[in-house]
Amino acid sequence: AQTVTQSQPEMSVQEAETVTLSCTYDTSESDYYLFWYKQPPSRQMILVIRQEAYKQQNATENRFSVNFQKAAKSFSLKISDSQLGDAAMYFCAYKDGNQFYFGTGTSLTVIP
Amino acid sequence: DTGVSQNPRHKITKRGQNVTFRCDPISEHNRLYWYRQTLGQGPEFLTYFQNEAQLEKSRLLSDRFSAERPKGSFSTLEIQRTEQGDSAMYLCASSLLPTQFNEQYFGPGTRLTVT
Helix, strand or coil: CCEEECCCCEEEEECCCCEEECCEEECCCCCCEEEEEEECCCCCCEEEEEEECCCCCCCEECCEEEEEECCCCEEEEEECCCCHHHCEEEEEEEEECCEEEECCCEEEEEEC | CCCCEEECCEEEECCCCCEEEEEECCCCCCEEEEEEECCCCCCEEEEEEECCEEEEECCCCCCCEEEECCCCCCEEEEECCCCHHHCEEEEEEEECCCCCCCCCEECCCEEEEEC
């Protein structure tokens, strides 16, 4: 079965600094998609960034970028110029076929 | 586009009672997913629909759980004879197929507390 591992339950970053959240996954598939979702306190999950496994180029969305290492099955999220509004739980998710598999999340605190 | 909505947002019930939750997906989305999220965990897949057809169910979905999407629009998730272990956040998500990513858009969730 596919599994997604987020080894950092909590992370903190100083405002305006850069932080990297780690994610690894296990799969035998070659074609799949990876996502990072953000879940602010008491608010719904929103998509931050996504990546196709067949693309070598790392996805970027404004201050958010990923480091996708397919051979290592690693998919880390880098947040640049961190803002107070970035404070949330971040979930890494893997999709092949019809199902999504989520990690246990990383709680990010942004220190003013 | 009002996004995915879920009702109620919170539900407190006594063990043994039945509860029903509703999810209204984004209007043109043909896929609808139900997840359960417990404290400190990521969402766990329960089931999904394509239009009105329920295509897959997780082993997590015991016989006490049933989901419907009668007209391919809103969906309901019913839990019969609730147990304390059913206490969790129940999330609904919708997506549009066919699209490249089939990314999901989540609702705010229904928090169930079984006393």
